[in-house]
Amino acid sequence: MSLLGLGAMGHALAAALIDAGHPTTIWNRTPGKADALVARGAKLASTVRDAVSVSPLVVTCLLDHGSVQETLGPVADVMAHRSLVNLTTTTPNQAREFASWADDHDVAYLDGGIMAVPAMIGGPGSAILYSGSSTVFGDHKPVLDLWGESTYFGPDAGMASLYDLAMLASMYVMFGGFMQGAAMVGAAGVTATEFASRTTPFLAAMTAGFSGFAAIIDAKNYTGEGQQSLEFSDLGKIVQTSIDQGVSPDIIAPVQALIRRQIAAGHGKEGFSRIFEELRAGKKGT
Numbered sequence: 290m291s292l293l294g295l296g297a298m299g300h301a302l303a304a305a306l307i308d309a310g311h312p313t314t315i316w317n318r319t320p321g322k323a324d325a326l327v328a329r330g331a332k333l334a335s336t337v338r339d340a341v342s343v344s345p346l347v348v349t350c351l352l353d354h355g356s357v358q359e360t361l362g363p364v365a366d367v368m369a370h371r372s373l374v375n376l377t378t379t380t381p382n383q384a385r386e387f388a389s390w391a392d393d394h395d396v397a398y399l400d401g402g403i404m405a406v407p408a409m410i411g412g413p414g415s416a417i418l419y420s421g422s423s424t425v426f427g428d429h430k431p432v433l434d435l436w437g438e439s440t441y442f443g444p445d446a447g448m449a450s451l452y453d454l455a456m457l458a459s460m461y462v463m464f465g466g467f468m469q470g471a472a473m474v475g476a477a478g479v480t481a482t483e484f485a486s487r488t489t490p491f492l493a494a495m496t497a498g499f500s501g502f503a504a505i506i507d508a509k510n511y512t513g514e515g516q517q518s519l520e521f522s523d524l525g526k527i528v529q530t531s532i533d534q535g536v537s538p539d540i541i542a543p544v545q546a547l548i549r550r551q552i553a554a555g556h557g558k559e560g561f562s563r564i565f566e567e568l569r570a571g572k573k574g575t
């Protein structure tokens with residue numbers, strides 16, 4: 290395999306391949322980042338063209354969509370009849386654009402979304418989501434599995450990245466929620482460290498609620514028994530306490546706005562998970 294990009298993630302991917310004894314050629318735009326990997330057994334290519342031309346499988350892990358375009362555009366001729374796995378984070382439409390570029394140049398394209406940090410690669414909990422060419426996925430799965438659990442999400446090249454970004458959306462809003470709470474108690478002199486020690490087990494327990502919300506959303510059963518109503522979940526006391534503490538409610542207030550729009554639309558007695566419908570309606574808040 291030839292791996293293009295030796296940033297924090299590319300380095301970890303290369304190291305896992307080398308440790309498994311997989312023949313690996315590496316390239317990086319800025320020289321000097323490959324020394325440790327070469328010492329462990331990787332072959333260094335001095336140009337992208339050299340790197341691409343020695344392997345049937347090329348993997349990119351670069352900064353963004355533009356950097357992959359800049360790197361592979363000039364070597365499209367040597368990419369022909371090879372397989373490309375792009376692990377660079379892109380939007381779904383950018384992934385589809387690569388798939389179309391690959392199709393035009395006789396390249397088999399598989400897009401990947403890495404659900405791990407570099408230290409996790411090759412270890413427990415590391416997962417990579419793939420979509421695009423099922424042939425590339427099937428043919429190379431044993432190698433892809435060296436990095437983490439590999440899952441295929443179908444031929445639409447944008448699907449892996451859609452899952453990736455949707456999971457990251459959940460993560461960042463949860464992290465933002467932690468910051469909101471830490472700022473609220475922080476205004477009373479509580480350290481963020483103390484707050485984290487209380488909040489971590491609480492949030493871990495609360496994630497068990499996702500499956501219940503999911504069942505309600507999938508069945509559109511917002512009036513079923515046992516749901517906390519939108520009126521009950523108004524979040525007014527949380528927003529007010531933030532303000533009283535001199536803390537901006539900017540993280541929690543948009544959730545309240547979604548609830549209030551659903552209440553205004555006449556759904557106040559229905560369950561909290563109905564804010565999913567407000568999001569799906571795609572309306573912007575006022």
Ligand code: NDP
Nearest residue numbers: 294295296297298299318319351352356377378403406407
């Ligand atoms: P780094 O910033 O550590 O590395 C970026 C890499 O991209 C370097 O090899 C850099 O080369 C290269 N690069 C940047 N611009 C260009 C360009 N115009 N032409 C050629 N090469 C270029 O990022 P990471 O390694 O952390 O991330 C790489 C990808 O992996 C990203 O898309 C990221 O979203 C994704 N990812 C990263 C995770 C992480 O925790 N780090 C987690 C999940 C996904 P140079 O050395 O020359 O600057």
